[in-house]
Amino acid sequence: MSKHSRHRGQGRLPQNHAPQTDLAATRALQAAPHTLIDIVMLIFGEWTLAERALDALPAATAGLSEGYRVIVMDNGTPVWRSGEGKEVSPADQAIAVRDRLRPGDHFFRVEPNMGFPKGYNTAVARGKSPLVLVHTADVLMQPGSITRMVR
Numbered sequence: 001m002s003k004h005s006r007h008r009g010q011g012r013l014p015q016n017h018a019p020q021t022d023l024a025a026t027r028a029l030q031a032a033p034h035t036l037i038d039i040v041m042l043i044f045g046e047w048t049l050a051e052r053a054l055d056a057l058p059a060a061t062a063g064l065s066e067g068y069r070v071i072v073m074d075n076g077t078p079v080w081r082s083g084e085g086k087e088v089s090p091a092d093q094a095i096a097v098r099d100r101l102r103p104g105d106h107f108f109r110v111e112p113n114m115g116f117p118k119g120y121n122t123a124v125a126r127g128k129s130p131l132v133l134v135h136t137a138d139v140l141m142q143p144g145s146i147t148r149m150v151r
Contacts (some may be wrong), residue, residue, distance in 0.1 A: 021070060029105040034106075038068030038127030039151055041135045042119045045077045047093050049137040060141035064150065070105040073123040076113030 039057065043050050054070065063066050077090040090109065098107050106126060114122060124132050131150060135141070 026139055034067075035069045035129045036064065037068045037131040037133055037146070038071055038124070038129040039068055039133045039135050039146070040071045040073075040120065040123045040127065041137060042073050042116065042123055043077065043094075043097065043137060044073050044075045044113060045093070046082070046137040051100060052138050053096065053140060054134065056140045056142075059143040062144055062145040062147060064147045068146070069127065069129060070101060070125050071126050072101065072105075072107045073119060073126075074107070074109035075115075075119040076109075076111045102116070150151050 011130065037105055041050060050072070054072075057068070057070065074090060077093060077141055079090065080088040080093060082088075094107070094109075101107055108126070110119070110122065111120070124134070133146065133149070
């Protein structure tokens with residue numbers, strides 16, 4: 001979906017409706033070099049699936065000389081509690097996903113969960129590229145698939 005096909009004014013949330021996020025990370029995203037496509041992924045606890053999906057992106061974008069940016073939003077993942085009572089914070093759950101991101105990619109968290117449509121709209125609004133791929137964690141892109149889609 002092209003960002004330019006959206007209705008004028010729908011790309012950004014009004015200031016009083018914007019979720020609380022890391023301002024430094026937002027500024028770093030805005031300073032990232034131009035890319036052809038933003039690959040946006042919303043996560044609600046599917047960390048292992050997200051790791052696999054992110055690992056598949058380099059091959060899926062092979063030959064895409066214009067580049068891509070990954071934007072991952074944690075949509076209010078709760079604290080995980082094991083059967084033994086051990087608690088793992090959302091930040092600790094996200095470590096492996098964050099480690100897979102490259103400089104220029106972007107990770108942020110919102111709380112509470114915004115739901116699927118509003119969550120994706122919020123994450124897409126963070127991008128700057130002319131094209132957007134809404135990607136879910138349970139999809140593994142095949143080698144060259146994203147490059148073929150944008151050509």
